[in-house]
Amino acid sequence: MKFTRSGFAIGVAGLMFGVSAAANQEWPESFGYLGIQGSYYDIETGRDSIGDVHNYWQPAVNLGYRFNPRFSIQLQYGEAETEARNLDIDVDAKLATITGRLHFPEWAFGGFQPYAGAGYGRNELEPDGLRTKREDMYVGELGLQRLLGSHFMLDLGVRGLLEDDDRFFDSQPYIALNWLFGKRYAEAAPAPAPEPAPRREEPMWIDSDNDGVPDHLDQCPNTPAGALVDDVGCHLTLEETVSITLHVEFDHDSTTVKRSFLPQIGEVAEVLVQYPDAEVLLEGHTDSTGPASYNQNLSVSRADAVMRVLISEFGIGPERIRTSGMGESQPIADNNTAAGRAQNRRVEAVVEASREQIQRR
Template sequence: MALMIPAAALAAESFPLSYSSVGVEGSYIDSGNSRNKGGVSDNLSNYGEFGLNFTHQFNPNVSMLLQGSYAEPETRNTNIDVDMLRFSLGGRIHPGKFRLGGWRPFGGLGYSYTDFDVDSTGSSKTEDAIYLEGGLQRMMSPRFMVEGGIRARTELEDGYVDGQYFAGVHYLFGREYPAAPRRDVVLATKKEPKVEPPKDSDGDGVIDELDKCPDTPQGALVDSDGCAKELTKDIRETLYVEFELDKTEVRRQFYPEIENLADIMKQYPTSNILLEGHTDSTGSSGYNQELSKSRANAVMKVLINEFSISAERISTTGMGESQPIASNDTAEGRAQNRRVEAIVSGQYSEIIKK
């Protein structure tokens, strides 16, 4: 039912002043009040009904509904199939501007003509009824509207009342909206005194009188007080140091890369580093596990002794031969697998630019 759709899922569109629409409707008929009132049509089980609608809204307060609908109910006690065809015509009243959370209420009054054909006997019956209805409508987009509500239909001959719960979707066309307000050109009859605009010395969009941060960097995004907004970002830097076969000594050729990593850690003093040692598949796995740990510790000593990085910011682990990055079947691949990977992680704040 359209009334069950969360309001947040629907766009907040305005209703046109007038429009026409075509749509589909599904409904559930509670025919309990007609039990044992007379013939076949007065003794039906509850049933579902499908309809096609045409509506026209004449102005913000008045619209009309023309509907043709079909159903295949059964008789309550004998389960005889019945074909039902119904035509309805009614008028609706809408409050011009009143809304319930974006939904527009409506109330209506109409007339229904219904034809019942009994499949087993070939007999038929018609009935006339009037109905009262009430419900809610909402624009989903400029072209589509949903609605839902309830009708009470009173059969004129026997006087019983059936309830109908309905929901539908409409496609709108021939829409008319309010005209844009006219802007008249007013010519000044005298020269107004020149008014100096308030100053904004740092050009951040907040005048000096209200600016609590008068020296904001050019191009920075600021808040209502003129202070730069900052964004917390993650630091991610990775280093690879390769080793000779069965060695733990860090070769001098890798010192410049280790120094660059140390500079990043000094630039971001809250960052930490994880050193992961790795080996190729030469030797036993237990020996390789110890060897990989020793290689990680060797890089840690270079960071501490050569580049003054605190030991408290460094952690090491040995991965052994478990995570090769190349094939161990070639000398070149084994050389790549004899390595230490260093991963710097942390966070820093950066001024957001416009």
């Protein structure tokens, strides 16, 4: 079967439009990646009998690192087999490249981020029974990248290769699937400081805690602001029970806490700050995929992951957090559907506390 550049382009376009427009993915600030690439190497004709070979498909492996949203570097190595155009011999083609890439996240469209790259390439053609032909090449790239979930990245592009010696120009459209590792996300900007409260005029008599009772009659100084007080300035109290429920969902076979759930975890942390004697119980759950014993351990790991967020992100003491794993024993949705399994992959937390709570005006 003969493959052409137009056939490759049609396949790439089909994959682009076939990728579902999933929820917007948050790009990491920096990450490494390892992947595989398929490409169609279109070699310029008119070379010597060794270098003048048929076009060919070439698989390759990628290793790269994105240092920040703007710059990355990639190493690549690929091998393929082809034939000489004018000689009846087989030729092994090997290509290694290193490129630096400049990314343009502000121009992203449809989830795809464009980039341009430049670098160096080394191409070797090894014909049967003849000496190897080695070519130094200047490399240029134009491409698009898109996240597929939180662990994979699709890379589509075209590479131009200019031979250093005799200035022949080859082209190489490609598609790659890369697995991401070592992801780091940008820290959220701190909230702006609240504006200072306007100064109130001091009355003829002094009320230091602003509870409406002058100091010379106040038997309970330093009453918290906004508290209801009796005639002698002491606050009124009531018994209050506080209960807040947290629900954090996870990807399949994952213990990574998504940053989209940080505000909900922060609400639990806020209650723990308001009630210093309170404790929280974190219960991890899984769907029914996989062995029950594996799911039991996975559920404990998910609860521990939320615990680490409460400790590192919100400063909650570890002695106030308990974790347990429920495995797949307590589903809240149908495990026979993808949506139901997504709901079952979760961590639930319940905070229960009782204390004397000051009544507010």
